[in-house]
Amino acid sequence: MLRFEDVTYSYARRRAPVLRNFTYEFPSGRSVLLGPNGAGKSTLMSLAVGWRTPQAGTVSLGPDVGPKRSASRRAHALAPGTVGFMPQDIRHLPGLTVIEQVRYAGWLKGMRQRDTEAKSRELLCRLGLEDKMADSAKNLSGGQLRRMGLAMAMVHEPKVLILDEPTAGLDPAQRSNFRELIAQVSDSEMIISTHQVDDIQAIYSNVAVLLSGQVVWEGTPREFVSLAPEGPHQAELAFKVVMKQEGLSE
Ligand SMILES: Nc1ncnc2c1ncn2[C@@H]1O[C@H](COP(=O)(O)OP(=O)(O)OP(=O)(O)O)[C@@H](O)[C@H]1O
Numbered sequence: 192m193l194r195f196e197d198v199t200y201s202y203a204r205r206r207a208p209v210l211r212n213f214t215y216e217f218p219s220g221r222s223v224l225l226g227p228n229g230a231g232k233s234t235l236m237s238l239a240v241g242w243r244t245p246q247a248g249t250v251s252l253g254p255d256v257g258p259k260r261s262a263s264r265r266a267h268a269l270a271p272g273t274v275g276f277m278p279q280d281i282r283h284l285p286g287l288t289v290i291e292q293v294r295y296a297g298w299l300k301g302m303r304q305r306d307t308e309a310k311s312r313e314l315l316c317r318l319g320l321e322d323k324m325a326d327s328a329k330n331l332s333g334g335q336l337r338r339m340g341l342a343m344a345m346v347h348e349p350k351v352l353i354l355d356e357p358t359a360g361l362d363p364a365q366r367s368n369f370r371e372l373i374a375q376v377s378d379s380e381m382i383i384s385t386h387q388v389d390d391i392q393a394i395y396s397n398v399a400v401l402l403s404g405q406v407v408w409e410g411t412p413r414e415f416v417s418l419a420p421e422g423p424h425q426a427e428l429a430f431k432v433v434m435k436q437e438g439l440s441e
Pocket residue numbers: 202209226227228229230231232233234235
């Protein structure tokens with residue numbers, strides 16, 4: 192569904208590339224991208240949504256989903272409606288209320304004003320933020336801010352939803368709420384990077400593990416957890432097994 196072909200990306204000319212001749216295709220469905228800090232997950236996502244342009248190679252969405260972007264063409268915003276992105280760092284825009292911020296996200300994606308109003312309202316209700324719509328976003332808690340970020344990513348009904356560590360910084364109860372919400376609220380294709388693996392079998396259809404800019408393991412959630420013996424924290428242990436196989440002790 193989302194394909195990286197021979198992609199090379201480095202942050203500055205003299206720095207070692209984070210991704211070097213990276214080729215991988217995320218299958219259709221719900222993919223989770225795992226990997227230790229610094230593996231390149233955020234870099235990969237920012238290339239997927241066109242925030243960054245590869246120095247070489249091609250990033251493309253499947254023909255039914257969207258256009259091709261490559262090193263030979265300048266990065267451009269993907270067609271409205273194609274991709275919804277929730278970055279790790281969700282910021283409130285000064286002076287805007289919660290619903291205004293979600294509407295603004297819709298407007299940026301080319302939606303008409305009256306459509307953004309209805310859709311923002313509907314999403315914020317579904318995400319449990321109906322009481323916060325008229326408040327300034329700067330007063331939201333971390334968990335509420337993430338839910339607003341999800342509404343901003345989804346307001347234009349994207350075909351593909353890319354979420355960068357949506358549960359980072361949330362407490363365990365908020366994390367489990369958030370996972371339930373994601374499972375319920377979207378029919379989109381998804382690619383989600385996370386360090387939280389506990390619910391992996393309930394949410395995802397594909398697991399990819401990134402290490403030093405390479406996918407070192409991929410398979411179904413069932414195959415992933417079965418890398419570790421049955422028992423508590425099986426998915427976390429499975430991640431450690433993959434890291435160990437790759438020579439890391441994390
Ligand atoms: N803006 C930047 N400028 C220079 N180097 C960067 C920048 N952003 C990331 N890097 C480097 O690129 C590499 C990959 O970082 P990236 O954020 O993609 O990893 P990640 O897997 O998302 O990590 P985390 O799990 O900690 O979010 C790291 O070595 C990081 O230091």
